[in-house]
Amino acid sequence: MSQFNDRTEIATIRESAPTLSAAEVRAFLLQHPDFIAADADLIAALLPARDDGANVVDMQQFVIGKLQRQVRTLRDIQSDLIEASSLNSLAREQVHAAAIAMLDARSFEAFVAYVTAPEGLAQTLGLGAAAICVEAAHDFAAIENVRILELGGVSRMMGGDVGHRLVANVQGSHGLYGALAGGVQSEALVRLDFSRVAPPGLLALGGASAEQFHPDQAADLLEFLGRIVERCIRLWLDLPPQK
Template identity: 35%
Template sequence: MARKSETVDTTPPPPVSDEQVVSYLKDHANFLLDHPDLLGKLAPPSRFNGGPVVDLQQHVISRLREEMEHLRGCAEHLITTSRSNMSTQTRTHEAALAILEAGSMTGLARVVAEDLPALLDVDIATIGFEEGDRPLPIIPGIRTFPRDFLEQTLGAGDVMLRSSTTGDPAIFGDGAELVASCALVRLDPKDLPNGLLAMGSRNERGFHGGQGTELLGFLARVVEDCIQRWWLED
């Protein structure tokens, strides 16, 4: 025997009355303590009902709410930035350890080309040295630059961050087309040719002028120390 179809009651529930709200709050005295965000949503009563007197309380409360929202936004931005900085610092330390474990100039060239992109979340990394009085090691992955190339590229600085740029084939070779932003870091190993550690990203804002350069400088010092130990071993 066929069952009768059941009808679904789609009638919306009646709105909550003011009396019900008041009664609920009386029975739950800690409700606003448990939900402090609601206080910022409530409209406080005016102390004056019309007339020539202006109630500045409303204006002050409105300003305080705006300041609270601004402070909340600043706090969230600070937390996000701190987490990003910690992640970058951890990545840099891991990259430094990989470089120290390379063991030779050949190993250094391999770590820069193969390991640094993944460790530092970039798309390409290269290393090279200027031609000078001392012969450069002939090692795959180590690029050769003409004399004064670093001065023309970096000027007097040690680190250059470029956003919304195109990659220089002299620095990035065939991978220059991948580069939309880059970091160029001077290498100045004692009594050895000057060099350049370069990293490029597809992201136009992967590197930009507002970033700090301390960690890049730290990584350059690690690379310089390794170069001084391994230069003649290959």
Template identity: 30%
Template sequence: MTDDLSRIDDALRTRILADPALLLEDQDIMRALVAANDKAMGQNVVDLRGIAMERLEERLDRLEDAHRSVIAAAYENLAGTNMIHRAALALLDPLDFNAFIAYLSQDLPTILRLDSVQLVLEGAEGEAAAIIGRIAPAVVATGPGFVDHYLTEGRAHSPRPVTLRQIAYGNEGLYGAQAAHIQSEACLRLDLGESRRPALVLLGSEDPHHFDPQHGTELLSFFGGMLERSMRHWLK
């Protein structure tokens, strides 16, 4: 009777012998077999091969996690590249400056999944600034020197073409009613050519992780260059 209970079912035994790889591919079964083997050897025997296998298994788990992270990052980068390409192609559509401003305020936020896009122009103050704001709410007029001061936050260093940062809230003078909800921004500095003051395109998001200083800026640098050339075209 005891022998019958201790024997493996004939059908199961036949299946295992026919395809033993099934056991090797099942981690739970392999752990149970190793544990049974350790128990059979007793506490005074150290199974170095078993220890080595455990460490290899841990390393394999870490490699698999890293592999999944790399794949996820690759998909995210691909998605970001596709969005920038769509935005760049859509930038070719406007036929006049008003259409370009409509692209910034309506199309671009949708394509890049943003909550706000603002164009900051230096040099227009007072009544002229108020007129610009009424005609194009997505355009903000500021005094000379504002762009570089905003990018460097008053520090004595040259502004970068692209600045990514997380913020507690947006500048009300730039983002208007949305300012309190903006928690990260990408600042694209535009060089409009000799004898012209720089401009700034602000991409604002309510997600604090949408724009992170640790993120790469290559795609946004490319897109900023396209915006820069488009602005120069309209300012001719």
């Protein structure tokens, strides 16, 4: 539609050309910078010969320069996409390796130890620390290496009834990560719904760098990891499903 309007305007200019000044033509072209660039025939007619003299503006070089800049921009975009794809592939490999390790655990205690030990899930994913938390009353018999939260604690930590929360630039909580809290600089919290007869829990992943987790990050792999943890705990404790 804009090109049609431009053609209409240039037709008007041509009809009234005897009354137009060079400044008016220049003003029109400046207001419609794509008018010439979008017209191959017009560009070809305007391109000067190479030996026209030093005072002739070389439109060919202008067009070539513009195309070269566009190519460089496209190459930069392609490079960024390839890099992002490589990082995503690496993350998938790490999460899949962690899922297999959790499914291979020979006991509930071995499963919990893998998720919470520095040489377990944290090492597999390149994290500073990892923890499992469960809401429970004060008289609950604690499970080794499982953090206990007061009732309603999951929603409070997550900031509402949401599936995950990603935060950059944090100071690790000793209540979650214990002695490993000092190595936590970012954080991913994933809600765990084990069963319709059990309170919710939390998978806490502490990033080793300030931007390892951040709010703009895709969370599909983290959600997948949370579902694996839910199902492993449900199976080991013989709990009915959530629904």
